[in-house]
Amino acid sequence: MLQEMLRITDDYAKEPELNRLMKQFIREKAADHSIWSEMTIASCLMFGGDESEALYRAAALTELIILTLDIVDDLQDRDKDDKSWMQCPEAFTLNAVLACMAVGIGELAQLQRHSRSDASLGIQVSRMLARSISGQQQDIGGRLETEEDYIRMVQEKSGSLIRLACFMGSSLAEDGGLGTESGFDELADCIGIIAQIENDLNDLIRFDLKNDLVQKKRTLPILYMLMHCDEEFPVLRQYYESALSRDYFLRHKAACLDFIDSCGCVEYTRVIQSLYLDRAESLWNGLPAVSPWKEAWKELTLGPFAGRLAMENQQASARIP
Numbered sequence: 001m002l003q004e005m006l007r008i009t010d011d012y013a014k015e016p017e018l019n020r021l022m023k024q025f026i027r028e029k030a031a032d033h034s035i036w037s038e039m040t041i042a043s044c045l046m047f048g049g050d051e052s053e054a055l056y057r058a059a060a061l062t063e064l065i066i067l068t069l070d071i072v073d074d075l076q077d078r079d080k081d082d083k084s085w086m087q088c089p090e091a092f093t094l095n096a097v098l099a100c101m102a103v104g105i106g107e108l109a110q111l112q113r114h115s116r117s118d119a120s121l122g123i124q125v126s127r128m129l130a131r132s133i134s135g136q137q138q139d140i141g142g143r144l145e146t147e148e149d150y151i152r153m154v155q156e157k158s159g160s161l162i163r164l165a166c167f168m169g170s171s172l173a174e175d176g177g178l179g180t181e182s183g184f185d186e187l188a189d190c191i192g193i194i195a196q197i198e199n200d201l202n203d204l205i206r207f208d209l210k211n212d213l214v215q216k217k218r219t220l221p222i223l224y225m226l227m228h229c230d231e232e233f234p235v236l237r238q239y240y241e242s243a244l245s246r247d248y249f250l251r252h253k254a255a256c257l258d259f260i261d262s263c264g265c266v267e268y269t270r271v272i273q274s275l276y277l278d279r280a281e282s283l284w285n286g287l288p289a290v291s292p293w294k295e296a297w298k299e300l301t302l303g304p305f306a307g308r309l310a311m312e313n314q315q316a317s318a319r320i321p
Contacts, residue, residue, distance in 0.1 A: 046293035049173030132160035158192030
């Protein structure tokens, strides 16, 4: 997949420095394990499609789209200084982002010739991206107050990208795309919620300057903490209301970690995650898809979370006398 992404870059980025920079970003991203292209491929095959040059081109484009969004996300959050796109001049990074957008437009036009979808690939992908950006705007706006706000935001921000990755493959399959009648849109949103909750819990436990609490983000476990902190840990609400400085809040790190352990936010968040996992399993069972690719797709998207939750439940049962 890396070589396909590099080849696509050569097709569009002719200026040497821009070409070098884009390839640097692509190689750095490829070093991380990513399932986006694998989702695209599995989605095509499980809905009756075949392996082809067009499919691998679509999978490479999926990875490039996700890389572009990751770069923009890092520019907004300013919390990943180790990334190459954060270390070079910002103007160069922005040009690379614009070039990736140009690649996307061109490649979607190329793939349209192979699509079996009734709708334009460009229109469909644009709508999914717009929905994801809407969710991102809600996230960075810091206006989330309730569990319902959070779920709606994640459905748009993360669920849309799952839809996109799978549509890029399924549009090349015999049925020409995943319709809402199959329940796939809801399934994609469930997977987005499950994955985002996992990220949020992992970030909560890591208490450094990149921590969501320090950044005053409003994730599902943090919303729960804010609802229950007034008596046990009022410093948290005071910090979120800007009544306390970051330095003062960081001096209460030990007390904050104790509150995370005692308030039930982790347990509450795991319950919500389990509910969406159960719903995703039910929707997956109803997909009119082809084995063994249907099972391979499930292992990619749900397997890691289902396995971890099963292990945690076993450990919890073993602790009960």
